[in-house]
Amino acid sequence: MFDVQASIGPAHILKPDFGSDLLQELQKYVLAKNVNLAWISGVGAVSKAVIRYYDQPKKEWIELRLDKRLEVAGMWGNVSLLNGEPIVHVHIVLADETGHAHGGHLADGTLVFNMEILMTTLTGPPVIRKMDPQTGLTIWR
Amino acid sequence: MFDVQASIGPAHILKPDFGSDLLQELQKYVLAKNVNLAWISGVGAVSKAVIRYYDQPKKEWIELRLDKRLEVAGMWGNVSLLNGEPIVHVHIVLADETGHAHGGHLADGTLVFNMEILMTTLTGPPVIRKMDPQTGLTIWR
Amino acid sequence: MFDVQASIGPAHILKPDFGSDLLQELQKYVLAKNVNLAWISGVGAVSKAVIRYYDQPKKEWIELRLDKRLEVAGMWGNVSLLNGEPIVHVHIVLADETGHAHGGHLADGTLVFNMEILMTTLTGPPVIRKMDPQTGLTIWR
Numbered sequence: 288m289f290d291v292q293a294s295i296g297p298a299h300i301l302k303p304d305f306g307s308d309l310l311q312e313l314q315k316y317v318l319a320k321n322v323n324l325a326w327i328s329g330v331g332a333v334s335k336a337v338i339r340y341y342d343q344p345k346k347e348w349i350e351l352r353l354d355k356r357l358e359v360a361g362m363w364g365n366v367s368l369l370n371g372e373p374i375v376h377v378h379i380v381l382a383d384e385t386g387h388a389h390g391g392h393l394a395d396g397t398l399v400f401n402m403e404i405l406m407t408t409l410t411g412p413p414v415i416r417k418m419d420p421q422t423g424l425t426i427w428r
Numbered sequence: 429m430f431d432v433q434a435s436i437g438p439a440h441i442l443k444p445d446f447g448s449d450l451l452q453e454l455q456k457y458v459l460a461k462n463v464n465l466a467w468i469s470g471v472g473a474v475s476k477a478v479i480r481y482y483d484q485p486k487k488e489w490i491e492l493r494l495d496k497r498l499e500v501a502g503m504w505g506n507v508s509l510l511n512g513e514p515i516v517h518v519h520i521v522l523a524d525e526t527g528h529a530h531g532g533h534l535a536d537g538t539l540v541f542n543m544e545i546l547m548t549t550l551t552g553p554p555v556i557r558k559m560d561p562q563t564g565l566t567i568w569r
Numbered sequence: 570m571f572d573v574q575a576s577i578g579p580a581h582i583l584k585p586d587f588g589s590d591l592l593q594e595l596q597k598y599v600l601a602k603n604v605n606l607a608w609i610s611g612v613g614a615v616s617k618a619v620i621r622y623y624d625q626p627k628k629e630w631i632e633l634r635l636d637k638r639l640e641v642a643g644m645w646g647n648v649s650l651l652n653g654e655p656i657v658h659v660h661i662v663l664a665d666e667t668g669h670a671h672g673g674h675l676a677d678g679t680l681v682f683n684m685e686i687l688m689t690t691l692t693g694p695p696v697i698r699k700m701d702p703q704t705g706l707t708i709w710r
Contacts, residue, residue, distance in 0.1 A: 288598060289584035295436055295577055295689065298467075300506075300555055302430035302568050316429060326580075326610065326687045328467065330504050330519040332482055340666045341614055343638045343682055351668045356484045360519045360531030361504045363612055363643045365582075365685055376685065378612040378642045380521055380662055380670055382531030384481045386492045388521055388672075390529075390642030390664030400484055401560075401567050403506055403517065405467045407436065414582055419683075426683050427584050436577055439608075441647075441696055443571035443709050457570060469608065471645055471660040473623055497625045501660045501672030502645045521662055523672030525622045527633045529662055531670075541625055542701075542708050544647055544658065546608045548577065 289427050293324060293411030301329075301404040309333065309362075309397045310377065313404075317366050317373040324409040325366040327377060331359045331402035336381050338391030346423030352396070353389060357381040359402065360388060366406070367414040369425055374416065430568050434465060434552030442470075442545040450474065450503075450538045451518065454545075458507050458514040465550040466507040468518060472500045472543035477522050479532030487564030493537070494530060498522040500543065501529060507547070508555040510566055515557065571709050575606060575693030583611075583686040591615065591679045592659065595686075599648050599655040606691040607648040609659060613641045613684035618663050620673030628705030634678070635671060639663040641684065642670060648688070649696040651707055656698065 299320075303312035317325070336353040364377030377393040416425040440461075444453035458466070477494040505518030518534040557566040581602075585594035599607070618635040646659030659675040698707040 288586065288594060289582075290598075291582040293580050293582060295580050297552075298434050298436050298550060300430075300432040300434060300465075300550070300552070300568075304429065305562055312429060316431075324582075328469065328504055328610065330506075330517070332484065334484060338664075338668055340640055340664065340668065342666070343614065343616060349666055353668070358481055358519065358532050360521045361502060361643060363504075363610055363645075365612075365687070376612070378640065380529070380531055380642045380664075382479075382481065382521075384483070384490055386479055386481065386494070386530040386532055388529035388531040388662070388670035389668040390662055390670040391640050391668055401563050401565060403568065405506070409580060409582070411579075411582070421587055422683050424683055427582075427685065438693075439575050439577050439691060441571075441573040441575060441606075441691070441693070441709075445570065446703055453570060457572075469610065469645055471647075471658070473625065475625060499622055499660065499673050501662045502643060504645075521670070521672055523620075523622065523662075525624070525631055527620055527622065527635070527671040527673055529670035529672040542704050542706055544709065546647070 291412055291414055293409035299406040301406055303399045303402055307399050309399050310393050310395055313375045322366050322408055323368055323373045324414055326407045327364045329362045329402055329404035332400040333357055334398045334400045337394040337396035339394050340391050357383055367416055369416040432553055432555055434550035440547040442547055444540045444543055448540050450540050451534050451536055454516045463507050463549055464514045465555055467548045468505045470503045470543055470545035473541040474498055475539045475541045478535040478537035480535050481532050498524055508557055510557040573694055573696055575691035581688040583688055585681045585684055589681050591681050592675050592677055595657045604648050604690055605650055605655045606696055608689045609646045611644045611684055611686035614682040615639055616680045616682050619676040619678035621676050622673050639665055651698040
């Protein structure tokens with residue numbers, strides 16, 4: 288079990304601008320503010336979404352484009368380091384007008400209608416992503 | 429990017445009573461305890477649920493009544509200020525006996541079977557909702 | 570309303586090993602580290618999943634086996650006490666290659682592909698599960 292202890296706080300209460308790219312805004316924010324370690328939680332709505340599923344045997348991402356207006360039932364993830372820079376990793380659950388829920392890895396192209404996000408900064412040893420041959424992913428090692 | 433920094437804690441570990449209205453209980457709690465800024469996360473089960481989807485172009489809510497017993501896969505949201513009073517905003521994902529997931533904005537009429545909720549209080553500048561003509565919603569501004 | 574106040578932190582940033590049993594690893598961790606009160610949030614992917622739905626009238630669990638590789642859109646839960654020992658209670662939302670979301674109570678038999686988990690320890694009065702005849706569950710009382 289990979290296990291890093293960190294102290295908690297402060298938090299940033301964030302609302303990316305209407306029409307902006309949800310993941311890109313979070314990524315720009317952590318770079319600008321030097322947030323190297325954090326946990327993310329959020330709710331809201333988007334005007335379109337792009338999510339991804341990882342094909343584990345093929346080690347390839349499958350992109351799913353949801354070209355509709357959706358509630359963000361929730362999003363969660365973290366900030367850690369990749370190649371010395373902070374990187375945002377977020378998963379999301381989206382719900383349509385029937386309540387049907389879709390989920391996956393948040394990708395670029397997801398546009399904010401309204402989002403309410405808590406980014407809780409953490410202070411501890413660096414948590415670093417490296418390419419892992421077994422999974423084909425850049426994961427904590 | 430709307431950005432408010434806040435310190436974290438203490439937390440309240442909450443379980444609304446069996447049969448009570450999940451959203452109304454949280455709303456009563458923050459009014460009684462003067463919780464003006466907080467983040468919410470919870471899991472559990474409900475005996476029925478009412479959720480909402482926001483029709484963004486029409487600026488109207490669509491109500492979805494799920495008259496069945498459901499797992500609460502998770503709920504997340506926050507407490508901020510509207511017209512000087514704290515208001516609870518929560519999204520939820522519900523799962524039925526086949527595992528199928530439903531999501532949306534938590535509404536009145538959702539009845540607690542058993543819930544386990546963490547309400548993390550935050551201390552910082554007031555976070556205030558105001559009517560936003562662009563979205564038709566009372567959002568942080 | 571059951572209501573226990575707790576202070577927050579420190580947090581443990583956890584990644585159970587590839588191929589390990591997600592719930593069992595968390596359970597072993599809290600026993601080994603004497604974590605008696607905590608909140609859990611996580612994202613990632615699993616190579617198979619077992620989730621449960623609680624049939625409220627029958628007071629019986631229904632087990633759902635998802636023998637496929639899935640994104641973990643999110644998982645959330647807590648650590649509290651049962652019979653004097655810490656016990657992990659987690660709910661999960663899983664997403665398949667079409668983005669379809671499944672949710673429920675996390676059970677043994679869910680195998681880690683890659684997981685990124687935040688376990689936030691809480692310090693306060695003991696939070697204790699006891700059998701509740703009304704629900705048939707060991708819940709906070």
